[in-house]
Amino acid sequence: MISIKRILKNIALYLVCFVATTAGVYAVITLSGEKTLHFDKKQWHPAEPETQHIDPTRLTHALDYIDTRLPTARSLLLLRNGKTVVEKYYWHGGPEATDYLHSLNLPLLQVLIGIAIDHQLILGPEQPLSAFFPKHLTQTPSDGTASLTLGHLLRAQAPLLWGARNPDYWALFYAADRIEASLQVISRQQTRTQPSINFAAAYLLGRVIEQVSGRSVFNFAYQYLFQPLGITTYAADDDDLSRDPMVGFQLKALDLAKIGYLLAQEGAWDGQRIVSKEWVRRLFSKVPFAEFGDTPGGSWVKTTIRGHESLVARGDGGQYLVLVPALNVVVVTTSTSRFALSQDNGHDRLLQLIIESVLVTSDTAGMVVEPELKSEAQSGHQTDILEPNYVFCTPVPQDILDFFNQFARDIASKDIRRIAENYARGYEHDGNTFASLPRRWRRMFNGGPGHLEYVHITKIRIENNRAYLRGSLKYAYMNMITGSIGLFPLENLIKLKGRWRWLGLPEKTALLDRDDYFDAELSEEQQRFVDDCSGPLVGKSRLYETDCFAETFQLAGGGRELLAKRLQPFLQGRSGGHLHVTGVQGNGAAYRVQGYIEGSALGELRLPDGLHIVKENGAWKWQGIVSINFK
Numbered sequence: 001m002i003s004i005k006r007i008l009k010n011i012a013l014y015l016v017c018f019v020a021t022t023a024g025v026y027a028v029i030t031l032s033g034e035k036t037l038h039f040d041k042k043q044w045h046p047a048e049p050e051t052q053h054i055d056p057t058r059l060t061h062a063l064d065y066i067d068t069r070l071p072t073a074r075s076l077l078l079l080r081n082g083k084t085v086v087e088k089y090y091w092h093g094g095p096e097a098t099d100y101l102h103s104l105n106l107p108l109l110q111v112l113i114g115i116a117i118d119h120q121l122i123l124g125p126e127q128p129l130s131a132f133f134p135k136h137l138t139q140t141p142s143d144g145t146a147s148l149t150l151g152h153l154l155r156a157q158a159p160l161l162w163g164a165r166n167p168d169y170w171a172l173f174y175a176a177d178r179i180e181a182s183l184q185v186i187s188r189q190q191t192r193t194q195p196s197i198n199f200a201a202a203y204l205l206g207r208v209i210e211q212v213s214g215r216s217v218f219n220f221a222y223q224y225l226f227q228p229l230g231i232t233t234y235a236a237d238d239d240d241l242s243r244d245p246m247v248g249f250q251l252k253a254l255d256l257a258k259i260g261y262l263l264a265q266e267g268a269w270d271g272q273r274i275v276s277k278e279w280v281r282r283l284f285s286k287v288p289f290a291e292f293g294d295t296p297g298g299s300w301v302k303t304t305i306r307g308h309e310s311l312v313a314r315g316d317g318g319q320y321l322v323l324v325p326a327l328n329v330v331v332v333t334t335s336t337s338r339f340a341l342s343q344d345n346g347h348d349r350l351l352q353l354i355i356e357s358v359l360v361t362s363d364t365a366g367m368v369v370e371p372e373l374k375s376e377a378q379s380g381h382q383t384d385i386l387e388p389n390y391v392f393c394t395p396v397p398q399d400i401l402d403f404f405n406q407f408a409r410d411i412a413s414k415d416i417r418r419i420a421e422n423y424a425r426g427y428e429h430d431g432n433t434f435a436s437l438p439r440r441w442r443r444m445f446n447g448g449p450g451h452l453e454y455v456h457i458t459k460i461r462i463e464n465n466r467a468y469l470r471g472s473l474k475y476a477y478m479n480m481i482t483g484s485i486g487l488f489p490l491e492n493l494i495k496l497k498g499r500w501r502w503l504g505l506p507e508k509t510a511l512l513d514r515d516d517y518f519d520a521e522l523s524e525e526q527q528r529f530v531d532d533c534s535g536p537l538v539g540k541s542r543l544y545e546t547d548c549f550a551e552t553f554q555l556a557g558g559g560r561e562l563l564a565k566r567l568q569p570f571l572q573g574r575s576g577g578h579l580h581v582t583g584v585q586g587n588g589a590a591y592r593v594q595g596y597i598e599g600s601a602l603g604e605l606r607l608p609d610g611l612h613i614v615k616e617n618g619a620w621k622w623q624g625i626v627s628i629n630f631k
Helices: 004-033 056-069 102-118 134-139 150-154 167-174 178-189 197-213 217-226 253-264 277-285 347-357 398-413 416-420 434-447 507-513 524-537 560-570
Strands: 073-080 083-089 098-100 250-252 300-305 308-314 320-324 329-335 389-392 423-429 452-463 466-475 487-489 492-496 499-504 578-587 590-600 603-606 612-616 619-623
Touching: 056 073, 056 083, 056 347, 056 452, 073 253, 083 253, 102 150, 102 197, 102 217, 102 253, 102 277, 102 308, 134 178, 150 197, 167 178, 167 197, 167 560, 178 197, 197 217, 250 253, 253 320, 253 329, 277 300, 300 347, 308 347, 320 347, 329 347, 398 416, 398 452, 398 499, 416 434, 423 434, 423 492, 524 578, 524 619, 560 590
Parallel strands: 389 452, 423 499
Antiparallel strands: 073 083, 073 329, 098 250, 300 308, 308 320, 320 329, 452 466, 466 487, 466 492, 492 499, 578 590, 590 603, 590 612, 612 619
């Protein structure tokens, strides 16, 4: 007979197994839904580095650089000779994860226009835009748009400049007539650079393809480009994929690499002609040259990487498509950043390390030789090797930057007294105080000399002598054994005697961790209105909701239906959509509202210009403007 104790033990064991199995199944389903569950396996024509004349040691150095210096990296692919040598994913990346191309939409659409010309749907780049948009150009012949041609769109060159630095983009996004608004942006480009020209040109090129083909630009791309290349991203009606031509394409990292390889092969793919060789050559013959490290975003640029002529298309958020024809190399990187990264964001250095690993094969002697490497002194670029890599999602004052540079040098010195000078005597964080700093840093250095690897700042607010920071910093975790792989949240600073010092996160500043701290100060009545009516503003229906809109509500040339139409594709099926009000400016009885919607598929969606709140019959209501002036 089995004892009661044995029975209870078996029951407990079964329960543990059941819970573990359920948790495992839930994790698989969740990660699969997020497209982050994957095996580290090359999908397309896999090859080992040695077989493609790539130095494994130097390649490992480049991969280590991503792990330690590029916190926003999402993927890296390296193709040589049509073989996948590297396919790596980071953070929530994976082979099934898609990313918005943003600035890289334009290079893709240039290929699609070439395909349309090959199929005689378009006469050529000299064809006037009036042939595609006669209604809009006839209505406004005196504003400079009448002389525009397809070539003006194909030659558009401007960085992404996402967010508040690019107000024109949001005017385009919310515009009732996006064609007219985009044409005016292109027209103004002839007299001064427009940050939003990238979006305006890409949107108009997409509409041109729709006009001449009679189908959406996404369906056209799938039939004539994606399907022949084995790209299945737009093969089915996937609700997760936006089909808004203003926002553009979402592609997997490998999809982008295949398009790069197609261009490297001058439009041929497995013996099939996808786009004419003449079009690819014409496209690249008109590409401007820029010094490496100073390449503008938005379209193709010629530059030199470690002595090799290269073609680079990049977005300001960290998306790169790089072709090195002489080496038969294609490199793709994608990023998690929703903001423009700083000029010195680490990606240029990564590309240099990758190209350094590629060996040059001599056609005459059959020998393998290494590319000549220039030292920093020879290249004329002086770099502080102790300076951490910076990733800023918001402007950071120079004196804060100077503080981190000095902090990095003091850490490298391993001098506890020098390090302690970076802390205020009132420092307090997680039980650590100024008095406990020597013990803390000796423990940090137990593994050997360390250094500060990167600083990632997502938010900063400076009030008098206080600086409130949000983000993270990372130490060399192989040596500094305290902390989770050397990664720590940023703390707050205080300026004492003209020098910034760590203040920590004392209890009295705990309220700073609230998201709404960085939002505008609203009256209790206004805050209650925003809480109650933010859902209806973004198109969410609620039971028993009161009417949140003024009777005459008009915004960007349309009413609340147009606003919901613009926003809903990027908010459907997401638990986010939280409204942040960052500014309220009174103007008589109306208050202009500035802010953004957090949690959309595009990241932060800025509120449209001209949004107001007004009192109507004693209650606050959303109010807009009659029209937006694009001049």
